[in-house]
Amino acid sequence: MRRVAMPPEETGAMALTPEQRYRGARLVASAASDAEDCASLLAALGLEAADGVSARPSVPADDRGRCRGSEAST
DSSP states (O other), X not given: OXXXXXXXXXXGGGOXXXXXXXXXXHHHHHHOSSHHHXXXXXXXXXXXXXXXXXXXXXXXXXXXXXXXXXOOOO
């Protein structure tokens, strides 16, 4: 008997934040070869095109202007 894979549940440790969904959708779109490829990759990851075009989630005030991986010296 053939089993059908179920998508992961969006609860607990597997839940993605809006920022993660946004970044994931944008990354997939930038790497896809065409619209059909993009749609199938997004679907495989449980994402939607709207995740990458909706308003970008706000960045916390303490993270604005900081380069990732570097600390500002004062």
